[in-house]
Amino acid sequence: xxxxxxxxxxxxxxxxxxxxxxxxxxxxxxxxxxxxxxxxxxxxxxxxxxxxxxxxxxxxxxxxxxxxxxxxxxxxxxxxxxxxxxxxxxxxxxxxxxxxxxxxxxxxxxxxxxxxxxxxxxxxxxxxxxxxxxxxxxxxxxxxxxxxxxxxxxxxxxxxxxxxxxxxxxxx
Numbered sequence: 001x002x003x004x005x006x007x008x009x010x011x012x013x014x015x016x017x018x019x020x021x022x023x024x025x026x027x028x029x030x031x032x033x034x035x036x037x038x039x040x041x042x043x044x045x046x047x048x049x050x051x052x053x054x055x056x057x058x059x060x061x062x063x064x065x066x067x068x069x070x071x072x073x074x075x076x077x078x079x080x081x082x083x084x085x086x087x088x089x090x091x092x093x094x095x096x097x098x099x100x101x102x103x104x105x106x107x108x109x110x111x112x113x114x115x116x117x118x119x120x121x122x123x124x125x126x127x128x129x130x131x132x133x134x135x136x137x138x139x140x141x142x143x144x145x146x147x148x149x150x151x152x153x154x155x156x157x158x159x160x161x162x163x164x165x166x167x168x169x170x171x172x
Contacts, residue, residue: 004073005156009148011066012124021061028057062086068121070153075160077133079121079147091119092145094135096160103168105130105146116141122148133157 013021031053039046062084069088071078075096081089107125110132117140122130125146131154132146149157158166 002074003156005152006069006071007150007153009068009123013064017064021064024057024060028053070147070149072153072156077157097162098135099161099165100134102133102161102165105132110144115144117143119145122146
């Protein structure tokens with residue numbers, strides 16, 4: 001029987017992203033004000049310039065809206081990054097039996113370990129109730145994935161893990 005579980009998680013904006021939104025907004029307002037002041041010199045190009053500034057500002061501001069989608073289909077874990085609900089990119093796809101370790105995420109445990117790639121697919125890496133799994137990829141090497149599953153996703157994820165990793169998961 002096929003199984004399918006999915007969850008959507010919205011990434012929290014970092015301080016850098018909030019500053020970027022403010023800077024983009026100020027620059028857009030200044031460019032529009034400058035265009036309106038130069039309306040006699042620029043003529044009909046002003047409307048095109050204002051439209052381009054509005055579109056560019058809108059595009060850059062909405063690009064700060066990031067979501068992660070966790071999908072578990074028949075023991076295959078897929079994590080996609082969705083930017084502004086207009087672009088989707090698969091960042092992780094791994095079969096459950098390829099997972100080497102999994103459990104509750106404690107950042108201090110991973111501070112000095114050799115990891116080739118780290119994927120933070122959670123609202124914030126400082127949130128509580130974060131979980132991790134590791135696997136080895138030919139392309140990326142040893143990969144650590146941090147995510148925040150709800151109960152349905154966690155249960156489906158657990159069912160797809162190898163038995164030894166399930167036992168380690170239960171100990172935590």
